[in-house]
Amino acid sequence: MTKIEFEVMIYFQMRILRLFLTSLLVFSLSTYVYFANPGVAAAATLNPTFEVMLPDVNPSTSSDMTFTITNPVDSMKVTTTTISIPAGWIIASGNTFSKEAEIGSGSFTASIYGEETTFYFKVINNADLGVHSNRFTVDFDDPNIDPIDDYIDGDSTTGYTLTLDAPPAEYDFLSLPTTTVFTLKGTVEGRNFLTTPVVQGDYTWIADFTGVDGTHAQDTWTPTIPASLTPEGENVTTTFSDGSSVT
Structure with a gap:
């Protein structure tokens, strides 16, 4: 070489x-x-789910409603959940009931340092409504977790929005996955609180979730309100799905 x-x-x-x-x-x-x-390398995707259980879907009835919101481990944390309730539903104003009336209850489950932990709470009416139609306090049985105020706005003709806030930032040790289950009573203190529409049809509820990075995701629930039976007798009125009626 x-x-x-x-x-x-x-x-x-x-x-x-x-x-x-x-x-x-x-x-x-x-x-x-x-x-x-x-x-x-791989940003989390916001993908919580929203489910509702309504035992009695008949028109113009008051029944408890149970909501389940699940946020899986591969999702991101949610800061606010806004539930749009379609027109036709009737939600009694908070001033219909006494202050501190119990209007519901539920549980919140999260992972704390890898261990699944469940916290239970009551939903308490707050008659100091301000500009809202309803204001209620999520009061946890654990004294270490501060109460959270949530709101309902709107009316039966335009629809309602139910705004649910997540625990404050200081509770960032609460990790995914999380499951929130809460029941709102159909009747409170002998008076109707939640009443289904009188008109038959499909009614879509939309849950809009806001992630910690500002992105949004949605899930829906669509119950079908059946037609009411034609009343017996003379001069009776039957309402149809388009809102029209015949007497």
């Missing part, structure tokens, strides 16, 4: 070595970023 051939061989070997070391450095940095901050 000549001197020139030897020098050429050394040149290419050094060049290959530099390329190898550069590739190794890039791979090491990429691996560090992935494991140090997996959110950079």
Whole structure:
């Protein structure tokens, strides 16, 4: 091998070595970023679910309603949930009932340092409504968790919005997955609180979730209110799905 051939061989070997070391450095940095901050490699997708159980869907009836909101471990935390309730439903104003009347109850389950923990709460009426049609306090049985105020706005002709806030930022030790289950009473203190529409048809409730990064996700529930039976007798009125009626 000549001197020139030897020098050429050394040149290419050094060049290959530099390329190898550069590739190794890039791979090491990429691996560090992935494991140090997996959110950079794969951002969480906001994908909670919303379910409702209504035992009695007949028109113009008052029945308890149970709501279940689940946020899985591969999702992101939710800051606010806004539930749009369609027109036709009737929700009695908060001033219909006494202050501190119990209008519901529920539970909140979260992961705390890898251990599933459930907190129970009561939903208490607050007659100090301000600009809202309803205001209520989520009062936990654990004294270490501060109460949370939630609101209902709107009316039966335009529909309502139920706004649910998440626990404050200081409770960031509450990790996913989370499950919130709460029941609102159909009747409170002998008076109707929640009343189904009088007109038959499909009524879509929309739950809009706001994630910690400001993104939104939605889930829906659509109960079908059946037609009411035609009353017996003379001069009776039957209401149809389009809102019209015949007497």
